[in-house]
Amino acid sequence: MTDLRQIQAIIARETEALSFPQHPCDLYDPIRYTLGLGGKRMRPALVVLSCLGVGGKLEDALKPALGVEVFHNFTLLHDDIMDDAPLRRNKATVHAKWNANIAILSGDVMFAEAFRLISEAPGHVLKRVIDVFLKAAIEVCEGQQWDMDFELRSDVSIDEYLNMIRMKTAVLLGASLELGALCGGADNETASKLYAFGTNLGIAFQLQDDLLDVYGDPDKFGKRVGGDIVSNKKTYLKLKALELADNEARKALEQWYASKDFDELNKVNSVRALFDDLNIRHETEQMMDQFFLEALQNLEAITFDAVYKNELIHMAAALMQRES
């Protein structure tokens, strides 16, 4: 097995095959529902790829890979309560379909199930795998808290923002690769480099997500273009624009972000025009490229099966929409 698609097919099958008790149904139905919503299963695929690439076997990493996927879905479930999000992958979120209490408690059980799967890592690396997983798990929570804090603050720096997206999004990609490598028998240095690769890639990916909100092709980008502008979300683009703007441009930006009564299309186009004046697209692409290139350098530096290294590079390129 060498192909990312084959790995993803195995992951999809095994995720579906995870079995939970029938009762109490208000505890376990939401878990089945959440795991059945699909998704690219990218994190578990990274765990397995990383394990194979350092010379390990699929079965060394499969259960921990599923654990990472269950954990990721747990974080989405609890985040959706906190953000009061009605939809996830175009379906009702758990707290909307059931209620907040059920979403809290079934999330807690998912977290426990994630631990259980992670703890199926090979015994001789179990403690290290748990440490890597928990460090990331705690940072993901910290990232979510910073994200909520930033909504209420007007003085968020770009460094703070980059650190927040690193924690909230990127470290779990890094940890997926690191713990997969540990399961496969890698030395600590290789595992750390893979962590750095995943984390840098994750930051680049999140910056791209910010960029696509403003400059994406509406047909390809899954969300409504300009949604972040409409909702005044602090993104790299917004923070960079506020940093680079002269007094006049800053005033214009701040007026748009403060206005309560506006035409959405007008606001999106006006803010985008201000971004254009400040060359924000290019600024963001530069930052994105910096993280993406650093990720590739992290990967270059390690001894890793060439076939799987190629898969990782392809996957990274596909994520960054760089494939021809």
Add this chain to the structure above:
Amino acid sequence: MTDLRQIQAIIARETEALSFPQHPCDLYDPIRYTLGLGGKRMRPALVVLSCLGVGGKLEDALKPALGVEVFHNFTLLHDDIMDDAPLRRNKATVHAKWNANIAILSGDVMFAEAFRLISEAPGHVLKRVIDVFLKAAIEVCEGQQWDMDFELRSDVSIDEYLNMIRMKTAVLLGASLELGALCGGADNETASKLYAFGTNLGIAFQLQDDLLDVYGDPDKFGKRVGGDIVSNKKTYLKLKALELADNEARKALEQWYASKDFDELNKVNSVRALFDDLNIRHETEQMMDQFFLEALQNLEAITFDAVYKNELIHMAAALMQRES
């Protein structure tokens, strides 16, 4: 060190010494606050006693003991959101003092921290300790879900009720003893017997809690006597009364439980009188004794340092208010 009080003092000191980052403060202040609310620290004391009793050393079990305490406090934190409880140990609950989102997320981090501490168990028993912990953790969540389900149901059987309190309250006491024993090097049979001891004791303790609500000395019982009757809570006493009542008595009970407009004292006294007619106090004490005696038999059956066995018996007796 042989004395339960000394062990509890060490646990209290080590719990206070647990350190968490300063930032994000809305994530970690609630954790410091929750762990600072005090409590008897009974579960970690059981972990340590059990480890010492099977011949282990304090340091083999100390971190996992703290993990159980952090986990227990995490469940209280999330349960308080679900029950919308304003107070915990006479102080504002986290969701009341901060908000529900902060309570959800800081609870999640506490769960991760609990797991981190559990995973400090000695390497050669790590997997078994994790399995014991997670089985209990998942059952505690299941117990909470059953408890919430039962509020909406009118057909809860006594067996279902006993199973609910076993999961929600008792298994964590059992698991504390079992994982402490494993940390101390016990064989599986000894560890299982200690689990049974703790679980049976926990059920007896919860039945006593139900009993004290109705028949407790108001000066000694921490809560308002009759609170369960006023709030129509399904307790062993209520379910047993409904089981034993003839048509007339059942009708009277159901009327009280259905009435919206009542004098609290009148309701408590009337329901208690109906309980008296049905000999519910004696029925409950019998069931309680059955679990308590079974617990003591579980303990008798194992090889365990006599001094620590004595401590466990004293502790159990004190819990059941049986000490002269």
